[in-house]
Amino acid sequence: MAYAPVHDYFDIHPTFSFPVEHGQYPVEQQHVVSPESRSFSSRRKQQQQQQQQHADADVTELQEVSPYWATPGHPMPTAPSHQRGWSDSTISTEEEPPPPTAKGESVSASASTSMFPPPFAKRAAAYLQRLPDGPWTLEAVATLVSWAAVGAVLGVLARYNGAALPEWPYYVTLNAVIALLATVATATLGVALQAGLSQLKWVRFTEARAPLADAEAFDEASRGTWGALKLLATARGGWLGSFGAVVAVVALALGPFAQQVVTYESRSVESPRGASINRALNYTGALPGKTSSTGFVPILPLKSAVYNGLFAESGRPGAALAFECQTGNCTWEPYETLGVCHSCADLTPFLSVYCANETATGGSSSTGEGCGWQVPQGGGRLDTGLDVFSMTSHIPAARGDMPHSTIVKLVFLGTEAHDGLAGEKKPWARQCVLSACVQTLASAVANGVLEETVVDSYVNTTVLDISNDDDDGKDRNVYAANPRSNNSSAPYVLGIEAMLAMRGWFATVFATGSAIRNAAGFNRTVGDDSSSGSSSSAVVVNLTVGISSGETFFDSDVVTAFYWNYYEYADGLDMLMRDTATSMTVAFRGFQGAEPVRGRATSAESYVRVRWGFAVLPVLVVAGGALFLAAAAYRSRRSRAEPWKSSALAALLHGLDEDTRARFEGDAGGSLKEQKRRARGIKVQLNESDDNRVLLRG
Incomplete structure (x- = not known):
């Protein structure tokens, strides 16, 4: 009966560990490869080949591998204490887990969920399993969040445009909400820009030979505005890198422009x-x-x-005229009154x-x-x-x-x-x-001060003799009624x-x-x-x-x-x-x-007035960031570049080849400025070496 190679199970199930005792298997039967000697691409290819082999293998052959720990009473095989390519820390000494409980849940699963109620753990596990697993998932979600933040800003402004200034709890202002949403949009947009600019570095070295200094130029552009400006000034990012740098620079104005969209004006309300x-x-x-x-x-x-x-x-x-106007600002339609004219x-x-x-x-x-x-x-x-x-x-x-x-x-x-x-x-x-006359007045109170304007006046010019005191029945009062008025009163x-x-x-x-x-x-x-x-x-x-x-x-x-x-x-x-x-x-x-x-x-009353012209820049910035991310992902896929983005581990594992590194040995004791100058004259490309390692070859 043949034994299956151990490393196949480690590659297929990296989280599973075999309970192997030291000295049980001979060294010849342990085909172990050191993880440090395997590159990202070679390990991925080997995993694909091994998965294909296990898919074609018969189920009975897989069952022949397991009698040592599946047969009751059979002794557990042991492994030698020292093996090539392995360290003691990589050999699992974990004991065999106890049998599952009556409900099918292992002890380890019960222990992992003991801190939280079972419903919470199940919902969290189900949610994590539903998340798509892809190289650009995080950046896509961040871009969607930036779109949602800008859309929320526009939605809030559309809701309160022309309305009175809102009064929210805890004295939260409309500007504070807009500033918060604009900050969220800027931060999430930065995730997509940083990933895209970083990935363009690997795309550059995958497609053709490029100066080694371009790696630092793209890294600086992905880290901040100053690097993006340098990438634009040196024109070393190509049309796509320059576009991403422009979006990164213009994104600085997203917050201020979002604040300028809304203004507060005053109006009179009844x-x-x-x-x-x-x-x-x-x-x-x-x-x-x-x-x-x-x-x-x-x-x-x-x-x-x-x-x-x-x-x-x-x-x-x-x-001295008494009036009632509690707001301090009142108006009256023109009205008539008895008065004195001059x-x-x-x-x-x-x-x-x-x-x-x-x-x-x-x-x-x-x-x-x-x-x-x-x-x-x-x-x-x-x-x-x-x-x-x-x-x-x-x-x-x-x-x-x-x-x-x-x-x-x-x-x-x-x-x-x-x-x-x-x-x-x-x-x-x-x-x-x-x-004595009839006056038509237009009255208004502004800031508590009464102002009146005589719109029209009428004086009765009738001449009346009141010298006869014997005629007691004669009415000698002064009467006045403006014939130009529509007032039908007495x-x-x-x-x-x-x-x-x-x-x-x-x-x-x-x-x-x-x-x-x-x-x-x-x-x-x-x-x-x-x-x-x-x-x-x-x-x-x-x-x-x-x-x-x-x-x-x-x-x-x-x-x-x-x-x-x-x-x-x-x-x-x-x-x-x-x-x-x-x-x-x-x-x-x-x-x-x-x-x-x-x-x-x-x-x-203070009310909100929205100047929609200032909303163009935030929308264009977010749209530009989404377009740049899509273009960077497409370019990366077309050039078959690994989605390493800004990973420092990828840069450490896939370094320079020996010949290119030798060209810097003379400058080992030199300054960093001298090494940067030398890097501008050395062109490299991302290739595989003879031992399936991916290196930057000069």
Whole structure:
């Protein structure tokens, strides 16, 4: 009975060990080959031949090999203690395993699964068995993972594009997720690039003779960006190696470009909390007053509003208006409200010269004393010898000499123009009116600050005679309804008591007065009503504003305010009248009976905006890496190069032949730089030697 060679079983089943005792088999029957003397390719070929032989052998012949350990009671053969090509560590001394358990599981299998529950061990073993076994499996899986990571980035961005900034647990941000996925894509792509560039080294030496230095060039390119740049600069990688190096370099921008795909912008979104602001449908605020010429006086909020408009000079006369806007940003559709409007007109073309002593007909007298300018119908006068600025007030009479909606009319005159020269006589005149009206407002709150714009206004110019007190049934209220509006509600009403209260009080507040910069004017004593109608409110100041300068006498603080505004601002008179009208409208809207207007509250929201153009580079990089890996694998298979890739063991076992190594012996004591220079001039190719060893032969 013949014995089967022992090495056949070691080659077919490398993990199986025979229980052989020393000295049982003669040396002649042990065909043992040292593993160190066998190359990768020769061992693979021998394994294929032996597998074919065992496939053709009869089953009965295989059974003849096993009687020594299959027959009960037969003694176990032993092997000699020292054999050629073997060491003591390679001879198995493992004892025969115990018989299987009742369920067919060996003791060793039970021991291996004792640390984990049987279901877990079975699932893990089944999963490992299902994995394909190939030279490029790991790289293919890594490429798929890189594709999945980039696809996940694009999927996340597509999901949140145009949406509000997500709020995830533990303060995880969208940028953190994108950075993590981009890092995974870059790392897994590096696996494919490293394997492909490393394998091209063996492909190069398998296909033809190439400089020995190319091995180091490909290894450096597979290890990092600097090596890839060197491979590109030296053009030693061929078209495929250069393509892989380009992908490796461009892959550095995958992460930054993935971060640039997403940006965060702000937009306004409507808040459910809403907004509210008041509008006045009517105003009837008045109190009886014996000191007033009309029998009524305004309530204190209105007086405060008038003073605020005249003297605050804040540029925000409507700041006192109450509104509701919890988000700090609200808008309202245009709405109507009862209010006060102002209008101003230039009367300069209507100025005429007059003289108090009536000695001049068409101009001033020869001395110029007592002559000045006036507007028609006693609107106002200005004496050049004394006055430089004047304010004349006109309160509507009960008999109806003005429109019934008019509250007060003011006429201003001056001798020096706002844009003129100091001391230059350029007389001017301007008329301004405050009237009850209906305003169409567009209101908006931005960052907590209210801004209102008058879109339209309407003033009822009807003239009404209210002097007949006997006709008690006559309605003397002021009504206003804008005919240009689509609002079909009832007209807005200003009560006659409130109108009379404002007219009576304005006759005192806007009393006729002037500003004088003549020494003769200062002879008037403050509080002396016998000279030029000065009142107790007269002041003397050394005022410098605009082109006006010098010590000036003012009859009242109101005259001082209009004088200051005229010379300080280009439209100073109009601005002061507008501020006063706006402040009075705020008082109307804050009175009882005001109606709230609902608006739309908005808040700033950060949202995601995706710039898809930046996503092109990550997609191209991953696609380029997959294409390079496929090309490298195809090139390796076509050239029949072993898939050794970056294996250091393959480089150690398949070194240089003796002749090529001898060419470096003279440089053994030289520097590494000198050896690298010598390697560039030595060309080698991967061939088999006489003893079936694969070597780099020169």
